[in-house]
Amino acid sequence: MKLLITGGAGFMGSNFIHYLLNNYPDYQIVNFDKLTYAGNLDNLSHVENNKNYQFIQGDIASQADLKKLKKHKFDALVNYAAETHVDRSILSPLEFSHTNALGTHELLEFTRRGQAKKMIQISTDEVFGETQTKEFFEDSPMRPNSPYSASKAAGDLMCAAYVRTFKTPVIVAHSCNFYGPYQYPEKFIALSVTNLIQGKKIPIYGSGSNVREWIYTQDHCRAIDLLLHQAETGRVFNIGTQERFTNLEIAEIILKKFNLDKSRLEFIQDRPGHDFRYAVNSDKLKKLGWQPQTKFMQGIEQTIKWYQEHQSWWRKLQDKNYQQYYQAQYKAKGLS
Numbered sequence: 171m172k173l174l175i176t177g178g179a180g181f182m183g184s185n186f187i188h189y190l191l192n193n194y195p196d197y198q199i200v201n202f203d204k205l206t207y208a209g210n211l212d213n214l215s216h217v218e219n220n221k222n223y224q225f226i227q228g229d230i231a232s233q234a235d236l237k238k239l240k241k242h243k244f245d246a247l248v249n250y251a252a253e254t255h256v257d258r259s260i261l262s263p264l265e266f267s268h269t270n271a272l273g274t275h276e277l278l279e280f281t282r283r284g285q286a287k288k289m290i291q292i293s294t295d296e297v298f299g300e301t302q303t304k305e306f307f308e309d310s311p312m313r314p315n316s317p318y319s320a321s322k323a324a325g326d327l328m329c330a331a332y333v334r335t336f337k338t339p340v341i342v343a344h345s346c347n348f349y350g351p352y353q354y355p356e357k358f359i360a361l362s363v364t365n366l367i368q369g370k371k372i373p374i375y376g377s378g379s380n381v382r383e384w385i386y387t388q389d390h391c392r393a394i395d396l397l398l399h400q401a402e403t404g405r406v407f408n409i410g411t412q413e414r415f416t417n418l419e420i421a422e423i424i425l426k427k428f429n430l431d432k433s434r435l436e437f438i439q440d441r442p443g444h445d446f447r448y449a450v451n452s453d454k455l456k457k458l459g460w461q462p463q464t465k466f467m468q469g470i471e472q473t474i475k476w477y478q479e480h481q482s483w484w485r486k487l488q489d490k491n492y493q494q495y496y497q498a499q500y501k502a503k504g505l506s
């Protein structure tokens with residue numbers, strides 16, 4: 171099988187490339203990535219000499235860059251390429267539409283022209299907006315609240331339109347929050363762990379009562395493996411674990427693993443538009459035979475160990491104190 175992985179130099183894309191090369195050593199993989207601040211070829215240093223792996227730099231929203239792939243025909247394309255951080259989307263929203271909406275649209279055209287036999291669109295539960303108590307189903311209405319989730323919803327809606335109008339073979343996967351190795355240290359869990367290792371505090375937005383559902387990298391890779399090999403195209407799937415925690419609970423679990431107390435929490439001004447709670451129902455995927463295998467308490471231990479053992483990987487990415495920077499920017503722009 172020949173696969174195109176877009177955004178393969180980011181957090182989940184690189185985890186998926188490792189997963190594929192370990193589990194399907196005969197597959198040929200092309201990684202197409204723009205190498206934004208979140209794209210990091212260090213994530214793939216173990217596989218860069220693998221004869222079945224190739225990297226091509228490019229922007230999914232650029233037709234000229236996509237021409238670099240013209241001599242290839244793929245059995246499938248898995249789109250991980252995106253702008254992904256909600257705080258950045260509040261400060262620079264247009265970049266999010268460029269990649270998440272226009273870029274996804276270009277990949278749909280790429281698939282429609284037959285350069286890939288099918289496309290899997292990696293999306294997020296955030297497109298459904300927030301819910302106080304319920305779970306989101308695959309056909310729940312999209313009510314995104316941040317420029318990030320709105321731009322992802324735009325990409326997903328175009329996928330639905332291409333399925334219906336052109337019968338383009340696409341599968342959309344709405345996942346809950348990921349955590350694990352190679353996550354950029356601006357996201358909550360990676361930031362909390364790396365801050366504690368450096369003797370800093372965990373920044374908590376508002377009161378910390380916002381709820382997220384968490385999935386470990388390997389479980390997400392197994393879900394995409396199943397969708398790639400067994401799911402019918404034209405369908406939409408949620409990927410979740412039902413392991414839902416408030417941010418404060420997450421911070422307390424991490425503090426406990428470091429034998430630290432709550433004096434290492436820092437409550438900061440809430441994020442503008444902060445969604446209260448996400449929760450997805452994943453019964454449809456479970457009916458195909460998938461179950462998460464890593465409980466949060468086990469996954470977080472593995473994640474902390476990974477960040478402790480790979481300090482040279484993340485220390486060079488911390489060019490600034492992100493929370494101080496965002497707080498100052500929100501203030502400067504009159505958003506807080």
Ligand code: NAD
Nearest residue numbers: 177179180181182204205206208209229230251252347348
């Ligand atoms: P990430 O930010 O770590 O990596 C994104 C990658 O995409 C980077 O390598 C970057 O260089 C690349 N990229 C960005 N713009 C590009 C462009 N225009 N052309 C080509 N490459 C480009 O992302 P992640 O956290 O691994 O997320 C991967 C996917 O999963 C995204 O679609 C995201 O919306 C989705 N998702 C993420 C989470 C999460 O918790 N991180 C949860 C659910 C869904």
Ligand code: TYD
Nearest residue numbers: 256347356357358359373374375380417493
């Ligand atoms: P994040 O990792 O940015 O993912 P998302 O906003 O896409 O879910 O944040 C996860 C949760 O943690 C979210 O409710 C915001 C919160 N959070 C903090 O409390 N402090 C932080 O420093 C960050 C980055 C996030």
